[in-house]
Amino acid sequence: MILVISQDIQCHQETLLSPLFWQQPFLLHLRDYSATAEDLALFIERIPTAYRERLVLHQHPQIAKELGIHRLHFNTPMRQQNKHLAYKSGYMLSTSTHSMDEFNQLEPFWAYAFLSPFFPSISKFPYGKDSSQLSEVKNRSNKLCPLIALGGLSPDNILTAMQAGADGSALLGTIWQAPDPIAQLEKCVQIYQSYDA
Structure with a gap:
């Protein structure tokens, strides 16, 4: 499974709205904490309905139903505050974890969970520089x-x-941060599919 996380929907909207972008099999996590519910709804309305089943909202879950979105993500603080409980019925839920112990304690209803950081971050280096998550997977x-x-x-x-x-x-x-985000996504998908085949 390949997932793409947005940074800023306005900054990257040319890519996010491109039909070429959506030709690849992936889920798109819309994570733009500066966007209001209205901003996010206006942006999503520009995405063809056929692709919306692949969208995952990180904020403003209250707008999901009216936009035909069935996937919601709750980060660690949101999960710890039980904000996901109101959405357990009718939605596929994902969450974030930052240790193998935290991941191992997740309930089985989560569709999947991020474990981070695996490697030093590309977008906010040096975050993850001393991470051990890669070596901790054996304790799953x-x-x-x-x-x-x-x-x-x-x-x-x-x-x-x-x-x-x-x-x-x-x-x-x-x-x-790639010169051609769509080509970079295609390359990543091909590598994943070659392993998963």
């Missing part, structure tokens, strides 16, 4: 929740994450 006991590697994922290390035991990769800096 929660097999019911798919584990998505996050942090520093790129064409150079997607296979390393998969071989260590990740079920998928979440991409951020490698996409949005």
Whole structure:
């Protein structure tokens, strides 16, 4: 499973709205904490309905239903505050974790969970520089929740994450800092599919 995380929907809207972008199989996590509910709704309305099943909202879950979105993400503080409980019925929920212990304690209803940082962050270096998440995957006991590697994922290390035991990769800096985000996404998808085949 390949996931792309947006940084700023306005800054990257040319890519996010391109039909070429959507030709690749991936989920798009819309994470723009500066966007109001109205901003986000106006942006989503420009995305063809056929692609909205692949959208995951990180904020303003109250607008999901009216826009035909069935995937919601709750970060660690939101999960700890039980903000996800109102959406357990009728939605696919994902969350974030920052240690293997935290990941192993997740309930089985989560569709998947990020574990980060796997590698030094591309978008906010030196975050993750001294991370041990890659080596901690061997201590995974929660097999019911798919584990998505996050942090520093790129064409150079997607296979390393998969071989260590990740079920998928979440991409951020490698996409949005690439000269051609669409070509970079295609490269990452091909590497993942070659391993998953």
